Amino acid sequence: MENIYLGRQPILDRDGNLNAYEVLYSQREKADSYAHNDFRSAMVISTILNKLGTNEILGERRAFVKIGEKFLLNDIVFTIPEQFFIFSLLEDVPMSERVVERLQQLRAKGFILALDEIMLDADTMQKYKEVWSELSYVKVNMHAPFINTHETKEIIEQIKAKGIVVVGTKIEDEEKHEFARNLGCGLFQGYFFAEPKIFESKQYDPTQANILRLYRLLMEDTNIDEITAEFEKNHAITLQLLRYINSGIFHFQKKIASIHHVLVLMGRTPLAQWLMFMIYAKAVAKGGEVSPLVLMVENRTELMCLILKKLKPDAGSNMLGQAYFVGVLSLLDTIFGRKIEDILEEMHVDDMVKDALLYEKGLLGEIYVLVKDIEQFHTDKVALFEKKYNLQGAILDDLVLESMKQVTLFEDATKL
16 A cells, blocks of 8 residues: 555653653545544554564553544454553544443453543533543643633643643644643653754763764774773773673673773774764663653664665665764754754764755755654655655555664663
């Protein structure tokens, strides 16, 4: 089938930790109708259960899945494993006697239920009066016209008093994130951390500066003894690197005991890539959890390389390395709170990478734009890219699914 897109958006808690996902599905040719909504629900669940598996797509988390009336009332819903999904009821589902009874049945069987982006007013509170006790979550669109009214906060407090968690959606910048927090939302959906708040100060964590200096030495033609000496001045970084190398991820015949040995066996580029992830991990690590920002960077690097290899099967290691660095450098402004142009100016980055990041030029720039469109589920723009490069059928969808799988595996490995 053509123009089928599956997306996975993170849902974060108030501490910025990944709590759940919403898995989205779109097929552009179909009309947006009840039947389409139910079709999408079935496709999302089927893809997760049958195409890749829950471990690869979700890891240890659940997925919010939008469901309509027909899907809800079909007895096939009882055959779905309840431990993987949160059924998010669309706003246009009427609270008929059959629907209320079905929600009660599902809750009794252990299913977790939510309302999807409802209005917040007195009529809504009345509409759902018979099912509030069956619900665990209510999703609210932070861009909805009603959201700035005084009544909104009062209704959110009423909902929270029933033991229901309010999820703020469509949060794409820090301003909306803070607004949703003040309203009382407990969870947040959207890539708000991808839009950095740029501060006037040019100062940042000195450890990050040390990592950047090590990165530059690795990417320049610097003598190995000089690089070794610089690592040995940064004890914390060196200890983490040795722990990483000896963790079992690599299969060297002997345990590594020195930075000189690491450089010889591991190579400069993989080590530089590891340093980039160190920057993200240090900036956002919270209590041993893998940050959504780190997972977002991993997803970008995976997709950049997968898409490049599909478009240019003969792409060499140099171009693949450039694609990787476009992904991994793309969120440094978020970490440093500085303009990406200023950061790249301090780093030894070649023109192809710089043009892709700053000006979205060249093939890498096109792929970078595509990756961001996939993140935001801009399916019309994705379809234009597919048409331009003749990516027929589910080619791109398969690459997105593969990147999801790799990100989940990366998260599991990082927790070890």
